[in-house]
Amino acid sequence: MKLVLLGPPGAGKGTQSVVLAKTYNIPHISTGDILRESVKSAQPLGLKAKSFMDKGELVPDEVVTGIVVERLKNDDTKKGYILDGFPRTLKQAEELDLALNKAASTIDMVIYFATSPAVAIERLSGRRVCKSCGFNYHIKNIPPKKEGVCDKCGGTLFQRPDDTEATVRNRLKVYEDQTKPLIDFYIKKGSLKRVSGDMGVDELFKVLSKIFSDAKLA
Numbered sequence: 193m194k195l196v197l198l199g200p201p202g203a204g205k206g207t208q209s210v211v212l213a214k215t216y217n218i219p220h221i222s223t224g225d226i227l228r229e230s231v232k233s234a235q236p237l238g239l240k241a242k243s244f245m246d247k248g249e250l251v252p253d254e255v256v257t258g259i260v261v262e263r264l265k266n267d268d269t270k271k272g273y274i275l276d277g278f279p280r281t282l283k284q285a286e287e288l289d290l291a292l293n294k295a296a297s298t299i300d301m302v303i304y305f306a307t308s309p310a311v312a313i314e315r316l317s318g319r320r321v322c323k324s325c326g327f328n329y330h331i332k333n334i335p336p337k338k339e340g341v342c343d344k345c346g347g348t349l350f351q352r353p354d355d356t357e358a359t360v361r362n363r364l365k366v367y368e369d370q371t372k373p374l375i376d377f378y379i380k381k382g383s384l385k386r387v388s389g390d391m392g393v394d395e396l397f398k399v400l401s402k403i404f405s406d407a408k409l410a
């Protein structure tokens with residue numbers, strides 16, 4: 193079960209990935225996480241990525257792809273994996289395809305979380321994060337017992353600067369511009385499934401389980 197989850201920020205890909213990874217016992221590979229790990233463990237590609245990040249520049253596609261491809265060589269990916277946040281550009285998708293072809297492998301299914309901007313904005317602008325332990329809350333959906341205070345550790349909750357409504361609108365616009373060609377790429381390959389990212393976690397999980405069993409992936 194080799195999956196790619198596509199969708200704008202606020203589509204719920206991260207949350208759904210955690211549930212799917214647990215259910216199907218396959219690793220959830222988030223680009224942000226493996227990029228940070230690679231930098232921290234000072235792997236050659238990680239150091240290369242760091243040199244761009246230190247200058248405040250975007251890490252080039254081939255470096256990001258290289259780090260993901262390295263990660264996919266781990267033994268824990270034999271049964272499958274969930275790629276979350278990658279590929280993000282057409283170039284990354286093409287490079288991933290080439291690398292997988294070389295390894296006689298392929299992505300089984302690409303799931304596109306079509307999400308209305310209003311829902312994404314509501315989810316992201318309501319998000320609050322604990323300064324001390326990093327736990328995520330939502331002012332409506334997952335409120336802390338006491339406003340502004342973390343249930344787990346008593347730390348102070350704050351809103352990330354890129355979660356403010358104006359920034360979220362901009363992130364959604366950037367995402368849409370970057371991702372349109374990617375969606376077309378996977379439609380042509382016949383691997384794209386579209387689901388509604390507006391659904392709640394449990395409801396969407398049921399829809400996905402049915403898609404996987406219909407496709408005989410699980």
Ligand SMILES: [Zn+2]
Pocket residue numbers: 322323324325326327342343344345346347
């Ligand atoms: Zn906390």
